[in-house]
Amino acid sequence: MEDRAVDYLRRVNNWVRRFAAAHPTAVRVAGAATLFLGALLIAAIQARPTHTPAVFAVAVLVSASFVVIPAMSWPSWLSLAVATAGAIVMMPAGAPEAARPALFFAMLLFSLRSEKTAVVTATAAMTATVVLSGAVLSGLGGVAELSSIEALSLVLAAAAVGQAVRARRAQQAMLVERATRAEQGREEEARRRVQAERLRIARELHDAVGHHVALISVQAGAMTYLLDKDSTEARQSLAHIQNASGAALEELRLTVGLLRQLDDHEPVEPAGRLDRLDELIASFVASGLRVTCDVSGPARSLPEAVDLTAFRLIQESLTNTAKHASGAAASVRLAFRPDVLALVVEDDGPPAGGSHSRSEVGQSGHGIIGMHERAAALGGWLSAGPRGEGGFRVVAELPAPVGAAL
Incomplete structure (x- = not known):
């Protein structure tokens, strides 16, 4: 009632x-x-x-x-x-x-x-x-x-009531404004998180799937020369293409899994860790790229984000070498230092001014931009550019405190 x-x-x-x-x-x-x-x-x-x-x-x-x-x-x-x-x-x-x-x-x-x-x-x-x-x-x-004096009590009451109502209105307006700002803050935070997630998934697609597609492109280009000359080598190139395409599909499946609901029992990150570094290097060697790897310092377990980022930086650097300096020799150097993981990837490809220069690739493409973003997201730094004696060099340092592995 x-x-x-x-x-x-x-x-x-x-x-x-x-x-x-x-x-x-x-x-x-x-x-x-x-x-x-x-x-x-x-x-x-x-x-x-x-x-x-x-x-x-x-x-x-x-x-x-x-x-x-x-x-x-x-x-x-x-x-x-x-x-x-x-x-x-x-x-x-x-x-x-x-x-x-x-x-x-x-x-x-x-x-x-x-x-x-x-x-x-x-x-x-x-x-x-x-x-x-x-x-x-x-x-x-x-x-x-005395009637005029008695009327003043009404005046005082009116003044008090007016100020009380005014204060209440001001408080309500403040609460509404605060609620509006809070709602705008939540919406802005949601947009920021969505944008960050989109950038992360874009990097994963570029680094993981792009790596295998680049190998397929290199193998397909080599096969065009081998079809009429060496059928055995052509078959090997086809096998490499098949393996790379299967790996690309698997990486794509895992990346798409990031977009699924939390109860859909999918991995929350695409596969890619330093314990697969030998497998990564072998895939490039199979495409004709000469790669050496050197690890210095006492190896230790790394935080998951650092492990994945280091793997992706090496993967993207070697992919760029395979695309823009086919047949070159590349080296990967990992150094486990106190609180820091340092890595250097360089090749002896054409000079910076040659036809395969990568000085312009970093400005127009997304690979080097993504590498900078990955390193900066962890509080590290990355430098990528041509070497004076020819070729290209990527240097990065990622914070990796001892005992911080998850």
């Missing part, structure tokens, strides 16, 4: 708000008429001369000010000044109580639209003006007039 009553009141309140927003002039006129009738009613109850021309005229002027002043977009303190002047004029007319509704609503409206300092100043000025005027008139008439 209470819920229905609350719901009904809420609907009525919403309807009143919509009507007031759509018909502001009609609402102001209705309010002014109510104030006018209230002034006459209070004066009649107090047995005051309500129908004297002075009381009637002042009541009309004060009530009309609540329509004219907002319509003309004049400052809200002007309504307060008119109501105060009306109260002072009604004192000698014998009906000071008639000004109380106007004083109350004038202060309420002013308090709702003004800061605390302005409200306190206006209240003090109104109090001093009304009390002083009442004292002067009482002295001239020889009778103590």
